[in-house]
Amino acid sequence: MTESMDTEQAEPTSGSAFLEERIRTLLQQMTLEEKIGQMAQVPSGGGHLPHHLREAIQRGQVGSVINEVDVATVNELQRTAVEESRLGIPLLVGRDVIHGFATVFPIPLGQAASWNPRLVELGARIAAHEAASRGVNWTFAPMIDISRDPRWGRIAESLGEDPFLTGSLGSAMVRGFQGEDLSAPGSIAACAKHFAGYGASESGKDYNTTNIPEGELRNVYLPPFQAAVDAGVASIMTSFSDLNGVPATANTLILQQILRDEWGFDGLVVSDWDSIHQLAVHGFTAGDRDSAFEAATAGVDMEMASQTYAHHLASLVHDGRMTIEHIDTMVSNILRTKFRLGLFDTPYTDPSLLPDIAAPEHLAAARHAAVESLVLLKNDVRVLPLSAESLCAVAIIGPLADDQQEQLGTWIFDGDARHSVTALQAIRDLVGDRVTVHHARGIDTTRSHDRGGFDEAVRAAEQSDVVVMFLGEEAILSGEAHCRADIGLPGNQEALIDALAATGKPLVLVLMTGRPLALERVVPKVHAVVCAWHPGSLGGPAIADVLFGVESPSGKLPVTFPRVTGQIPIYYSHKHGGKPGTPETFVHIDDIQARAPQLSVGNTSFHFDVHYSPLYPFGHGLSYTTFEYDSVRVDPPELAVSGTITVSAEVTNTGDRDGTEVAQLYVRDLVGNVTRPVKELKGFQRVFLAAYERRTVSFTLTPEDLSFFGRANTRIVEPGRFHVWIGGSSDTQTRAEFDLTD
Numbered sequence: 117m118t119e120s121m122d123t124e125q126a127e128p129t130s131g132s133a134f135l136e137e138r139i140r141t142l143l144q145q146m147t148l149e150e151k152i153g154q155m156a157q158v159p160s161g162g163g164h165l166p167h168h169l170r171e172a173i174q175r176g177q178v179g180s181v182i183n184e185v186d187v188a189t190v191n192e193l194q195r196t197a198v199e200e201s202r203l204g205i206p207l208l209v210g211r212d213v214i215h216g217f218a219t220v221f222p223i224p225l226g227q228a229a230s231w232n233p234r235l236v237e238l239g240a241r242i243a244a245h246e247a248a249s250r251g252v253n254w255t256f257a258p259m260i261d262i263s264r265d266p267r268w269g270r271i272a273e274s275l276g277e278d279p280f281l282t283g284s285l286g287s288a289m290v291r292g293f294q295g296e297d298l299s300a301p302g303s304i305a306a307c308a309k310h311f312a313g314y315g316a317s318e319s320g321k322d323y324n325t326t327n328i329p330e331g332e333l334r335n336v337y338l339p340p341f342q343a344a345v346d347a348g349v350a351s352i353m354t355s356f357s358d359l360n361g362v363p364a365t366a367n368t369l370i371l372q373q374i375l376r377d378e379w380g381f382d383g384l385v386v387s388d389w390d391s392i393h394q395l396a397v398h399g400f401t402a403g404d405r406d407s408a409f410e411a412a413t414a415g416v417d418m419e420m421a422s423q424t425y426a427h428h429l430a431s432l433v434h435d436g437r438m439t440i441e442h443i444d445t446m447v448s449n450i451l452r453t454k455f456r457l458g459l460f461d462t463p464y465t466d467p468s469l470l471p472d473i474a475a476p477e478h479l480a481a482a483r484h485a486a487v488e489s490l491v492l493l494k495n496d497v498r499v500l501p502l503s504a505e506s507l508c509a510v511a512i513i514g515p516l517a518d519d520q521q522e523q524l525g526t527w528i529f530d531g532d533a534r535h536s537v538t539a540l541q542a543i544r545d546l547v548g549d550r551v552t553v554h555h556a557r558g559i560d561t562t563r564s565h566d567r568g569g570f571d572e573a574v575r576a577a578e579q580s581d582v583v584v585m586f587l588g589e590e591a592i593l594s595g596e597a598h599c600r601a602d603i604g605l606p607g608n609q610e611a612l613i614d615a616l617a618a619t620g621k622p623l624v625l626v627l628m629t630g631r632p633l634a635l636e637r638v639v640p641k642v643h644a645v646v647c648a649w650h651p652g653s654l655g656g657p658a659i660a661d662v663l664f665g666v667e668s669p670s671g672k673l674p675v676t677f678p679r680v681t682g683q684i685p686i687y688y689s690h691k692h693g694g695k696p697g698t699p700e701t702f703v704h705i706d707d708i709q710a711r712a713p714q715l716s717v718g719n720t721s722f723h724f725d726v727h728y729s730p731l732y733p734f735g736h737g738l739s740y741t742t743f744e745y746d747s748v749r750v751d752p753p754e755l756a757v758s759g760t761i762t763v764s765a766e767v768t769n770t771g772d773r774d775g776t777e778v779a780q781l782y783v784r785d786l787v788g789n790v791t792r793p794v795k796e797l798k799g800f801q802r803v804f805l806a807a808y809e810r811r812t813v814s815f816t817l818t819p820e821d822l823s824f825f826g827r828a829n830t831r832i833v834e835p836g837r838f839h840v841w842i843g844g845s846s847d848t849q850t851r852a853e854f855d856l857t858d
């Protein structure tokens with residue numbers, strides 16, 4: 117080896133060693149104040165650069181700006197940072213781009229119903245391109261909080277109740293936002309949030325306390341975050357919530373031990389909005405100075421909105437409470453992200469390098485995503501699909517049938533409703549003059565208590581062959597801080613359904629909603645139910661295509677639908693318990709005899725006033741054809757600790773229409789060091805089957821897939837017996853079994 121080659125090795129010009137060297141060089145030039153400046157994320161002026169913000173950037177007191185989407189202003193912000201601050205460090209420009217930018221995709225919970233990582237990745241890619249063309253280089257998504265409480269409004273932003281599904285789809289979103297090269301035009305940094313446990317807010321009330329035993333945290337709430345880290349997510353946002361007495365924003369167990377030490381995450385951790393300041397409101401600290409200390413030492417690198425770091429970190433260092441080495445670690449995490457984004461080389465945005473906002477191909481992708489997000493929950497007497505050839509007239513009823521804004525859903529700061537096509541419009545376009553469309557709102561909003569529009573709606577129904585009702589919840593009823601204690605249909609919607617049912621016409625309910633709703637009373641009154649979530653810009657044409665059979669529904673629930681609110685939390689992956697409810701032991705309140713004696717023997721786990729099963733289980737979703745599974749088998753018959761096993765089944769399209777089925781793989785570990793769930797999703801595949809086609813689906817399992825955190829909160833692989841199912845929903849009964857051997 118020559119000397120010059122030696123020199124080249126010592127001074128790399130690319131790769132992580134080079135990046136770390138650039139960080140070190142920069143750190144050496146920075147004053148303490150400039151380092152703390154990098155940790156500040158401040159709100160923008162919204163379309164202009166206010167004087168105070170310009171001065172703060174010039175003085176090196178700002179590391180990131182949030183909520184600026186005017187590209188000229190972003191470029192001016194960057195120019196100020198790069199050309200007018202002493203060290204010329206560019207800014208992170210953050211924005212919530214949750215399910216699309218101007219082109220709005222279905223809410224994340226709806227996208228999750230597609231069980232299609234490629235579709236979810238494409239949606240994030242398009243959102244990244246649109247946001248990046250406005251100068252945004254950092255989004256606060258994916259939101260991968262496991263959500264098992266539909267009262268919680270933020271379930272809409274989530275990918276549902278299951279760690280495996282959320283991990284798969286959350287990683288797909290990370291790949292979509294960040295692309296293969298984070299520094300390429302159109303790539304933006306993703307942020308997995310909210311770390312961690314936010315979805316377990318007590319009683320589904322936002323910002324509320326969470327108590328999650330460490331084993332549950334590690335087995336259920338953390339796996340999606342680890343998957344996001346493995347997928348290379350650039351940043352993580354802490355949760356507002358209190359986690360077992362230590363607010364997540366100051367929780368060393370999750371931020372230091374798990375995230376940094378166990379997972380090796382070297383990206384940026386940002387607080388949630390004001391959540392460092394709120395540590396004192398929680399009663400965890402006595403004031404901002406202690407809050408800054410607790411959050412910084414736990415590992416929060418950047419402070420969103422509040423200014424406890426700006427005001428107190430320097431004096432904490434001067435007083436010897438915090439070390440400069442710790443400050444340097446925090447700043448390095450921020451600078452590393454800026455280097456990875458290529459901001460030092462390309463700080464400015466040139467929109468001409470990116471596709472137009474709301475380009476036709478973006479809208480087409482949003483339409484396709486909406487089609488795959490629709491879940492056919494019920495289809496008695498095959499009322500669907502409707503036929504434009506055989507119908508004379510259809511009644512389109514409800515406040516959500518023709519509302520360009522409401523169909524977009526929650527968290528759509530930049531969503532442009534002018535691109536929305538409503539279901540009413542799309543149905544009219546689809547049927548043309550073959551079918552008469554009678555439209556009546558029926559009720560003003562989903563929350564209205566009036567009946568003023570009922571008569572017109574009933575008249576429309578009477579003049580029609582079939583009634584399609586667009587009911588559910590407006591966008592404002594879900595999302596951050598928008599929680600409900602009773603998740604039935606709000607307002608007078610049920611009375612409207614009763615009035616329409618009295619006409620005797622076939623009723624189709626299209627649910628537009630940000631959460632599962634408790635519809636035990638409602639479902640028997642209608643013939644078909646399509647859950648459309650809040651389907652986004654092109655939700656209307658997607659719904660029309662599915663209703664009229666242009667497309668066959670293929671979505672599956674990413675979350676359980678309870679019968680009544682009081683069943684919550686109800687989720688498929690529950691523990692078995694010692695006295696589980698059974699059909700033989702279930703007693704309904706109406707069947708209890710007068711003065712029946714109260715015994716402790718022979719009882720099982722259920723409520724008297726509602727069946728213990730959900731209304732619709734996780735993974736449920738019908739199609740216009742039917743699928744059957746048989747011959748579940750494993751090969752080899754035992755799984756060795758160092759081996760793999762293939763689980764296969766035959767799936768048959770038993771109908772005369774083509775269709776796509778989501779084949780789902782579940783396992784149960786029969787005996788565990790800690791009790792194990794009755795079923796856990798371990799794989800899924802979307803399978804297209806032509807009419808009457810029969811095909812083998814196969815999944816591979818490794819001992820790692822069957823590992824879990826046991827009593828000592830360490831990951832273990834335990835030999836023993838497993839049940840394994842392949843089927844079309846979590847209540848599948850087609851199973852085999854195998855042993856995991858030493």
Ligand code: BGC
Binds near residue numbers: 212256388389596
């Ligand atoms: C939310 C975050 C969001 C942030 C910035 C907070 O209120 O909890 O999810 O990213 O605001 O908009």
